[in-house]
Amino acid sequence: MSLKLPKPLVSASWLLSHLNDKNLIVLDCTIPKVTAKKTLIEQKKQIKGALFFDIKNVFSDIKAPFPNTALSPQEFELKAQELGINKSSIIVCYDDLGVYSSPRVWWLFQLMGFKNIAVLNGGLPKWKEEKFPIENQQKNNLSKGNFKVDYQPQKITYTKEVLSSLEDKNILIADARSKGRFYTTEPEPRKEVKGGHIPNSVSFPFGNILKDGLVKPKEDLLKIYKELNPDEKELVFTCGTGITASILALGAAITNQKSYAVYDGSWTEWGSTEGLPIRNLIWKI
CATH class of the missing domain: 3.40.250.10 (Rhodanese-like domain)
Structure with a gap:
């Protein structure tokens, strides 16, 4: 039986204890703040095993006149499947700034009718503070998932x-x-x-x-x-x-x-x- 997330927020210690669960997917949902100054780009670090969830270029309508416009349900379903997400997945999303862009991804999945998702409280900074496992950002060969949308307008x-x-x-x-x-x-x-x-x-x-x-x-x-x-x-x-x-x-x-x-x-x-x-x-x- 797949694990059910009891609340929309989980701690770093909770995630560590479930990091090897079969159906767990960890999503790196990082975007830069619009007000942030550009700095020298270093090798991107991520939580071990995380997948990058590209809010800006994949999970927003790039043809829309305004930034971060939500995808249609049909487009979101296809993109989520391409990321390897299944109906049985357990998703934890986080970002590099603590709690900034990851709630956007949590909300997008809520909009699409998927509830087994939570935000990592404190994000990557808290994870690093606890000295939990990180790695360089990886490119993954992903199998197509069977995620289905149940749109909540x-x-x-x-x-x-x-x-x-x-x-x-x-x-x-x-x-x-x-x-x-x-x-x-x-x-x-x-x-x-x-x-x-x-x-x-x-x-x-x-x-x-x-x-x-x-x-x-x-x-x-x-x-x-x-x-x-x-x-x-x-x-x-x-x-x-x-x-x-x-x-x-x-x-x-x-x-x-x-x-x-x-x-x-x-x-x-x-x-x-x-x-x-x-x-x-x-x-x-």
């Missing part, structure tokens, strides 16, 4: 739906970007994108639910999400391009929020589309 939302929901008091839009970007006291990293935020949205930086590269304990998250959403409204998470909004979605899953979705185009689409309302007053933080 309620987990994603688009500009048209967000626009129509702005006056809906049962919906709360939470923005994972920094307060500086939300309140326009700092510029957007993409020059073609206006500054500001979606009207009636609230600032909820993804760092609120992290500490020292780890997702905060569940008891802390329960307080944080209760303060964010005391009336248990439907949550819509947005950010720059849908990456860090997925961190908030992970926190929502850990705290058993009733209803939440990720705005796939996020601020890059909203802030570069003519005719959409924008709040861009500079507020004191």
Whole structure:
């Protein structure tokens, strides 16, 4: 019987103890931060046996006008099969920055109806800190998997739906970007994108639910999400391009929020589309 992951977050010690399980697949989901400075590229290291999950070039629609646009269910199913993923797989995803892009992959699989997946808390930095086995990045000859999509459209939302929901008091839009970007006291990293935020949205930086590269304990998250959403409204998470909004979605899953979705185009689409309302007053933080 295949192992079932009890929660959407696992520790480095848990992963080490299951690293040789037959159906386990470890996915390296690393992407660089859009605000990061380019540095000398060293030999890429990974958790022993990991496969690289290419968010940018394989698991996003590269023909779409905005970054990190989710694939169609049919395309995702094919790409996941090509990566050797099966219906019986147990997936743990991680990234080199701790908890940054790996929740995006966790959310993509949730969107596609696959639940036996978790994020490695602390990612590669925590794994290295524990001195657990790493290796140079490998090229793998993979057998095609039998992964199947069971699409869950309620987990994603688009500009048209967000626009129509702005006056809906049962919906709360939470923005994972920094307060500086939300309140326009700092510029957007993409020059073609206006500054500001979606009207009636609230600032909820993804760092609120992290500490020292780890997702905060569940008891802390329960307080944080209760303060964010005391009336248990439907949550819509947005950010720059849908990456860090997925961190908030992970926190929502850990705290058993009733209803939440990720705005796939996020601020890059909203802030570069003519005719959409924008709040861009500079507020004191």
